[in-house]
Amino acid sequence: RRLLDDPRARELLGTFAAQWLGIESIAVADKSTVTYPEWQPALGAAMAEETRRFVTHVVFDGSGSFDELLTADYSLVNPALASHYGIAGLDPGLGDQDFVEAQLPPERAGILGHASLLASYAHSDQSSPVRRGLFVRQRLLCQQFGTPPPNAGGVPEVDPNATTRERFRQHSSDPNCSICHQFIDELGFGFERF
Structure with a gap:
């Protein structure tokens, strides 16, 4: 418990999650802009950041359970990800570095529906x-x-x-x-x- 109370633990957990899930290089992935016209490195970086923040949020602010990791009906998104997921209603004043909790479409529930995983393993x-x-x-x-x-x-x-x-x-x-x-x-x- 003492390790988790250290302020550095959140960042380290996010880094661990990215390495464990194999999403750390999605921002530089070579994606076809013919097949995926919306693809750009900034979107890939946002995808990875979403997953890092989500895992950290579940562990530190949520239940800390695998159940929540795998079935949560929400994630932490920025405006680019909200657009990618088809989520409307985010505060128009949010910037690219602002990630807020948002409800996901049912088919995106849990970490296995995160764009970072799907794009990394495609x-x-x-x-x-x-x-x-x-x-x-x-x-x-x-x-x-x-x-x-x-x-x-x-x-x-x-x-x-x-x-x-x-x-x-x-x-x-x-x-x-x-x-x-x-x-x-x-x-x-x-x-x-x-």
Whole structure:
């Protein structure tokens, strides 16, 4: 308890959260502005800051529980994030460094709906059920998987006539792939509503 009472604990917890969740470099992520026209480094930085502040808020000012981390119907947003999430009604006088508590749309509940996580575990021009599934397995469940073989296929091309699940079907139909992907992809498909 003495460590948490130290004024530096809030900042350190935010840094720990960014490292634990793997979001620390989202501000410099290479995102396609064709696919994501609103993308800019400042938005990525705001995404990471939201998650750092949210984790710190839950631990120091909230219940401190995993339940709240995973199911909270609110987050701490600045004007750019409010616009990104479609949240209206923020004080028009707020600046980019002003993060305030705001209700999130239901599909964004909890830390797993944060844009920082979704953007960090996606490709530059499309989502990635593999990266997101691995995130859950490795960062949340502490499970490890081996390195993919050198002949592993790349990311399937975007096809407007196919769902993500259909495009990644090879992972479950090829025994060389399914040995790992049976444990990864299904978790990642759960993030496809974003």
